[in-house]
Amino acid sequence: MRQRPLVTAVVAVALLAVVGTNIYGRMERSASARRGPPPVPVTVIRAVRQDVPITLQGLGTAQALNSVIVKPRVEGILEAVAFTEGQTVKVGDVLARIDPRPYRAALDQAMAKKNQDEAQLPSAVRDLERFESLARSNFAAEQTLERQRSTVAQLKAAIKADAAAADRAQIDLGYTTIISPIEGRIGLRQVDVGNVVRVSDPNGLAVISQVRPISVVFTLPANDLPDITKAMRNGPAPVAVHRYDNAEKLADGELLAIDSAIDQSTGTIRLKATFANQDDSLWPGESVRAQLRVRVEKDAIVIPEPAVQRGPNGFFVYVTKPDSTVAVQPIDVLDVGSGIVIVTRGLAADDTVVTSGHSRLRPGAAVKATDPSSPASDPPPTRGPKP
Numbered sequence: 001m002r003q004r005p006l007v008t009a010v011v012a013v014a015l016l017a018v019v020g021t022n023i024y025g026r027m028e029r030s031a032s033a034r035r036g037p038p039p040v041p042v043t044v045i046r047a048v049r050q051d052v053p054i055t056l057q058g059l060g061t062a063q064a065l066n067s068v069i070v071k072p073r074v075e076g077i078l079e080a081v082a083f084t085e086g087q088t089v090k091v092g093d094v095l096a097r098i099d100p101r102p103y104r105a106a107l108d109q110a111m112a113k114k115n116q117d118e119a120q121l122p123s124a125v126r127d128l129e130r131f132e133s134l135a136r137s138n139f140a141a142e143q144t145l146e147r148q149r150s151t152v153a154q155l156k157a158a159i160k161a162d163a164a165a166a167d168r169a170q171i172d173l174g175y176t177t178i179i180s181p182i183e184g185r186i187g188l189r190q191v192d193v194g195n196v197v198r199v200s201d202p203n204g205l206a207v208i209s210q211v212r213p214i215s216v217v218f219t220l221p222a223n224d225l226p227d228i229t230k231a232m233r234n235g236p237a238p239v240a241v242h243r244y245d246n247a248e249k250l251a252d253g254e255l256l257a258i259d260s261a262i263d264q265s266t267g268t269i270r271l272k273a274t275f276a277n278q279d280d281s282l283w284p285g286e287s288v289r290a291q292l293r294v295r296v297e298k299d300a301i302v303i304p305e306p307a308v309q310r311g312p313n314g315f316f317v318y319v320t321k322p323d324s325t326v327a328v329q330p331i332d333v334l335d336v337g338s339g340i341v342i343v344t345r346g347l348a349a350d351d352t353v354v355t356s357g358h359s360r361l362r363p364g365a366a367v368k369a370t371d372p373s374s375p376a377s378d379p380p381p382t383r384g385p386k387p
Helices: 004-035 101-136 142-175 222-233
Strands: 040-046 048-070 076-081 094-098 177-179 184-186 206-221 238-243 249-258 268-275 287-304 309-311 314-320 326-330 332-336 340-345 352-356 367-373
Touching: 048 184, 048 222, 048 238, 048 268, 101 142, 142 177, 206 222, 206 249, 206 287, 222 249, 222 268, 222 287, 238 268, 268 287, 287 352, 314 332
Parallel strands: 040 367
Antiparallel strands: 040 352, 048 206, 048 287, 076 094, 094 177, 184 206, 206 268, 238 249, 238 287, 249 268, 287 340, 309 314, 314 326, 314 352, 332 340
């Protein structure tokens, strides 16, 4: 009986604690509801104005500007090879020699035959003159005169044929020394010394590729053809090539030519660009990505590509307001590429847009902006296949 007041007091205190906790929880929830959800952490950036080069990107292959298979013009035993595989050769450099003795003998024979016919011609001419004199006095038959005239004409024709044969033999003898027809890098040797080389051999002795300068052939969608032709009319159209994975820029050059027809099966047009390639950064057969600059957008409004979102009605961005909330702003974009986006409608310079944290945003949501940066150093926009 004496413990009952104590138990009653403990129970009363417990009840008061429970009631107080419930009241405090309801007050906290009410205050939290009034405050709203916590701000969403986002990254923002300001839209800026700058000149932006517009480029078209396509896949291509580096090709030798000129390529020659060095083939023998005459047959014979290969006596010597005067080049080192992989070396750079110039026009007229001696590359190989074929045994010249059979061709020197053929030249001597042709010259001997020519000398023989030339030696007979003066005598035949004098005989013709005598027959003509006798014929005027009716001491020579007309048939004999015509026969002598024919003999002289045959000897003259034979001398011309001998001269042609001698020239041909001289040319064949010259072909026993194989020289470089172009300047370029020579490839691997296909025939060793001592083998018989033949004109019909499809592989030849080696391949010479002109790589300074070098060309790149690449393709672009046919829809871009008006921009390409306009760029060429306005002057040299710059072309930059990168490695296939876009990891490194290799060279700068300019557009040389547009193919004469569109490929109907792919809807693309082939283009060729040339590059000085003095550092041998491009190699024949190498796959590259080519970027053709077609124009420069002056004083364009640009933002980073991650800021652009696509909705059911087109592109939009989240724009931050002075009260640290965001609003949805529809925009029109000129070009979406690797790095930055040109905005043609919907934004002004210095508008602040969200670049990350979009998944938790709603119109009017409170945000906490962090890590502002500038897009000025981003690469120019491109159109075309991406890695």
